[in-house]
Amino acid sequence: MYYDYFCTMKVEQIYTGCLSQGAYFIESNGEAAVIDPLRDVSEYIKLAEKSNSKIKYVFETHFHADFVSGHLTLSKLTGATIVYGPKADPEFEAIIAEDNQVFNIGNATLTVIHTPGHTLESTSFLLKDESGKEHSIFTGDTLFLGDVGIPDVAQRYKGISKEELAGTIYDSVNNRIKPLPEGILVYPGHGAGSACGKNMMKETVDTLANQKKINYALNGTFTRNNFIKELTDELPEPPAYFPSNVKLNQQGYLDLDKIIKDSSKPLNIDEFKTLSKNVDTIILDVRHQDDFKDGYVPDSIFVGLRGGFAPWVGSVIKDVDQKILLVCENGQENEAITRLSRVGFDNVIGYLEGGFNSWKNSQEETQTIESISALNLEELVNNEISLIDVRACGERKSGYLNESFSIPLNSIESKFESIDKSKKHYIHCAGGYRSMIACSYLKQKGFQNLVDVKGGFASITKNTSLEILKEN
Numbered sequence: 001m002y003y004d005y006f007c008t009m010k011v012e013q014i015y016t017g018c019l020s021q022g023a024y025f026i027e028s029n030g031e032a033a034v035i036d037p038l039r040d041v042s043e044y045i046k047l048a049e050k051s052n053s054k055i056k057y058v059f060e061t062h063f064h065a066d067f068v069s070g071h072l073t074l075s076k077l078t079g080a081t082i083v084y085g086p087k088a089d090p091e092f093e094a095i096i097a098e099d100n101q102v103f104n105i106g107n108a109t110l111t112v113i114h115t116p117g118h119t120l121e122s123t124s125f126l127l128k129d130e131s132g133k134e135h136s137i138f139t140g141d142t143l144f145l146g147d148v149g150i151p152d153v154a155q156r157y158k159g160i161s162k163e164e165l166a167g168t169i170y171d172s173v174n175n176r177i178k179p180l181p182e183g184i185l186v187y188p189g190h191g192a193g194s195a196c197g198k199n200m201m202k203e204t205v206d207t208l209a210n211q212k213k214i215n216y217a218l219n220g221t222f223t224r225n226n227f228i229k230e231l232t233d234e235l236p237e238p239p240a241y242f243p244s245n246v247k248l249n250q251q252g253y254l255d256l257d258k259i260i261k262d263s264s265k266p267l268n269i270d271e272f273k274t275l276s277k278n279v280d281t282i283i284l285d286v287r288h289q290d291d292f293k294d295g296y297v298p299d300s301i302f303v304g305l306r307g308g309f310a311p312w313v314g315s316v317i318k319d320v321d322q323k324i325l326l327v328c329e330n331g332q333e334n335e336a337i338t339r340l341s342r343v344g345f346d347n348v349i350g351y352l353e354g355g356f357n358s359w360k361n362s363q364e365e366t367q368t369i370e371s372i373s374a375l376n377l378e379e380l381v382n383n384e385i386s387l388i389d390v391r392a393c394g395e396r397k398s399g400y401l402n403e404s405f406s407i408p409l410n411s412i413e414s415k416f417e418s419i420d421k422s423k424k425h426y427i428h429c430a431g432g433y434r435s436m437i438a439c440s441y442l443k444q445k446g447f448q449n450l451v452d453v454k455g456g457f458a459s460i461t462k463n464t465s466l467e468i469l470k471e472n
Contacts, residue, residue: 009108009129010051011136013187014043015204018309018339019067020193022204024138026127028106033057034080035125035138036189037070039256039342044074055080057103059110061140061189062122063088063249065242066196066311068344073255085123086114091251097123106130113176115142117169118149118196120160124177126184136185137208143173144188146201148217150235162235166228173217182209193308195239195410198231199394234393239311239410240318245344256341263337263348267325269362272352276325281349282317285327286336287356289436293369293452297327297352297359300367302440305336307433310343315410316441320344326351327359369439371452374459377426378466386425390438391457395430399468401460409434412441421447428453428460 012025016038024035025047032053034044048055055078058071071082072092082094083103099114107130115124118141125138141149151165186208192200212218222230267275276283276297283300285292286309292302303312305328326348328336333351340348352359360366387404389396396406407415409429419425425447429435432455439450453460460466
């Protein structure tokens with residue numbers, strides 16, 4: 001959580017690492033506003049209580065694709081008015097603001113700056129303090145630190161090309177944001193790790209002056225035409241769950257409290273086995289990868305809570321209506337259900353009571369994932385083994401193992417059929433989290449000869465003398 005105090009006005013950034021997402025709480029003279037809240041809204045209500053303020057507005061920068069926002073729940077619980085920028089078309093009561101419209105929050109103000117391109121309704125909000133001085137701008141997914149939002153991320157606007165949207169982003173950033181006072185702070189909607197951009201910085205707040213120096217969208221590195229080419233070149237496919245999240249944010253959703261109540265069902269071994277036999281049900285194991293490899297319920301998919309959990313669930317499982325059975329450590333059930341619901345996966349039908357230990361102690365069948373160290377891998381490489389690299393294409397550009405085959409984890413569903421099941425495959429990612437997800441997924445698809453490289457590429461480069469190649 002990042003705090004910024006100015007006079008009696010207060011700005012707090014509530015950053016969620018799992019989603020690489022920033023929400024914002026602004027308070028002045030007893031009134032507050034929240035920008036882009038997550039679905040679990042208790043944090044914002046606590047902040048209002050702590051500052052003895054009333055949440056007056058919930059501002060949405062656009063219809064989010066990568067998470068389900070908390071605008072409807074927060075509005076219902078606090079009476080706050082929901083505000084979108086121009087071109088938004090929600091199916092619930094909200095203010096559709098005009099460009100340059102001003103909203104008062106205590107003695108501070110937020111000015112609407114329509115900045116389309118990422119989506120047509122994308123809007124930034126300029127905060128002025130009690131003296132009327134420009135303080136900061138909340139840019140949503142239009143301008144990131146070091147980057148901009150990629151166009152048409154949810155594929156909502158089929159009639160508009162990605163090139164047209166990229167050009168619109170360029171115009172929005174350069175005509176509406178760049179001319180603002182250089183001293184203001186830039187508060188983006190996401191940081192590094194989000195699928196809404198291509199190459200974001202790890203930092204989560206910066207000055208506009210610094211962004212005008214280092215951000216290729218602002219510093220004159222590219223002409224408009226060259227910017228369009230740069231932004232749309234090798235544009236990644238959006239995760240399959242994105243359109244579903246847009247729909248939930250635009251049309252409505254169930255409150256998280258109800259989802260948790262309906263999903264928190266402890267299941268004994270027999271109940272769990274019966275439900276797992278349904279073809280429309282998947283077993284999701286959210287323990288640590290080291291625990292998973294040593295033993296798991298057959299046909300489980302691994303996505304650990306101690307990593308980029310929600311986005312990888314969405315990338316691997318894809319269908320938000322998928323029925324899910326959970327295997328987790330005791331006491332982590334609600335956390336898993338909450339984090340699944342943040343990205344629209346509301347259909348958890350129960351969890352294994354007592355966790356994996358209850359399954360193991362009942363003498364039920366288990367499966368394991370073979371794992372080797374980077375040093376062990378080095379001893380085998382000369383034998384022409386099959387190496388699969390599941391890192392993103394951008395990561396691979398900085399270095400890769402000779403003869404390794406690139407299958408980014410987010411595309412494994414569409415590419416696994418090209419992998420030879422008769423061979424033994426050694427799978428690595430950057431640090432060992434994604435490779436275990438890949439191993440579990442491929443195992444469920446019938447692959448038997450899989451080996452996880454513990455510690456991933458980081459361990460390979462640190463602990464071996466294997467040749468690392470780089471793209472020219």
